[in-house]
Amino acid sequence: MxxxxxxxxxxxxxxxxxxxxxxxxxxxxxxxxxxxxxxxxxxxxxxxxxxxxxxxxxxxxxxxxxxxxxxxxxxxxxxxxxxxxxxxxxxxxxxxxxxxxxxxxxxxxxxxxxxxxxxxxxxxPVAMMLASSRLRVVLATTHIALRDVPQAVTREALAQAYHTTARGLRDDFGIAQPRIALCALNPHAGDHGRFGSEDDELLAPVARELGMHGPFPADTVFVRAMRGEFDAVIAPYHDVGMTAIKVASFGSAVNVTLGxxxxxxxxxxxxxxxxxxxxxxxxxxxxxxxxxxxxxxxxxxxxxxxxx
CATH class of the missing domain: 3.40.718.10 (Isopropylmalate Dehydrogenase)
Structure with a gap:
């Protein structure tokens, strides 16, 4: 038992x-x-x-x-x-x-x-994932002030979140080839630098290197995942990810510590x-x-x- x-x-x-x-x-x-x-x-x-x-x-x-x-x-x-x-x-x-x-x-x-x-x-090292039947969201950074997020979203943080998520989806959720999307840091993924350069200069190269999809703007990536395009979305900071999953599935989602x-x-x-x-x-x-x-x-x- x-x-x-x-x-x-x-x-x-x-x-x-x-x-x-x-x-x-x-x-x-x-x-x-x-x-x-x-x-x-x-x-x-x-x-x-x-x-x-x-x-x-x-x-x-x-x-x-x-x-x-x-x-x-x-x-x-x-x-x-x-x-x-x-x-x-x-x-x-x-x-x-x-x-x-x-x-x-x-x-x-x-x-x-x-x-x-x-x-x-x-x-x-671990990753925080909230999962429901509609959506899975993983955080690259967890409980920190919003002003500290740009410095905390590093290549190492994104890579660790990706590898922990991919392993967890394979081993514990039985998804042989996980499709993982990366949520952008800035509005419209920076709009080619107009709203910030982090998505072009950091997130996009890391996504290409690791085999993630994106980065995609926050106002579309979670909808795409809910429609079945991705198995999980890695969010760069707490509230953008938690807001998405809780609007989608509050009361039925589960917090899972991967790793x-x-x-x-x-x-x-x-x-x-x-x-x-x-x-x-x-x-x-x-x-x-x-x-x-x-x-x-x-x-x-x-x-x-x-x-x-």
Whole structure:
């Protein structure tokens, strides 16, 4: 039986709620997967690795105050422990409920998010992909300020994103010859230098060298991918890629970390502190993340890359 971890994320948010709902969903029960839940007790979800109590009074101060650092510390510790178990072969991978980046840092984990944290803990380069039945988007740069993007979009960053994406599509998604498009950095791909020279001088040569298609303007490349022309689009920065996939498939897309020696998936949304504790959060993206983690684990096992 495949064994996968689930981290509860920030206990102030909707993570525990959507995990509880997903575990009770008939689609998840039908998978036959063994789920190992890591997180604090007291959230309403039974945990297998209890990282400490989340007190009832914390709910009343869930949007700030002294509980921010505590929440971030618990969320980070769950990811840290799940990673250790996955690297040791005790888990095939993990599905991570959302964490709050501010709280994560306040809790002693100075990472911009899950992706960067997992890369550091596993000591491997990774790529962040959001995938749905309609579109797959990979980021060449992740959680950085927009003003820092032009300096971060380098040949090395683009090449690493391409190679990690191509390998992930081949190995985990069964696409023998992935068709990968590169989204331009500037409007209209720079319009021959009128709106910037990066697309002509950097992105286009890298695309030719590596066998990518493009660069194509952001206002067309995602539409072309949704029509089946490409298997994935590499976006140069966070918001252009995330906006496309979330407009196309919000609530059903799944965050996949490519390049790890184990599987990691996550819902396509954040902690939703504004609706936490009300019982109204949709667990659909969490269900999709768990289903995809199971499918990827089955594929790895069938290829001899997984013995658990």
């Amino acid at each position: 495949i064994r996968l971890g689930i981290t509860l994320g920030d206990p102030r948010g909707i993570g525990p709620e959507i995990v509880g709902k997903a575990l009770n969903d008939p689609r998840i029960a039908a998978l036959g997967t063994s789920w190992f839940v890591l997180g604090p007790s007291g959230t309403g979800v039974a945990v297998h690795d209890d990282l400490g109590p989340w007190p009832p009074e914390a709910d009343r101060a869930s949007h700030g105050g002294t509980w921010v650092a505590r929440a971030g510390a618990l969320a980070g510790l769950a990811v840290e422990r799940a990673t250790r178990m996955a690297l040791a072969g005790e888990l095939a991978g993990m599905v991570t409920a959302p964490l709050d980046k501010y709280a994560l840092r306040a809790g002693g984990y100075d990472y911009p998010g899950h992706t960067e944290m997992l890369s550091a803990l596993a000591n491997v 790890l020696p184990f599987i990691r998936t996550s819902p396509d949304h954040g902690t939703a502190l504004d609706i936490a504790g009300q019982g109204v959060a949709s667990a659909e993206s969490m269900v999709q993340a768990m289903e995809l983690a199971h499918a990827l684990a089955l594929r790895r096992r069938s290829r001899g890359r997984l013995d658990r």
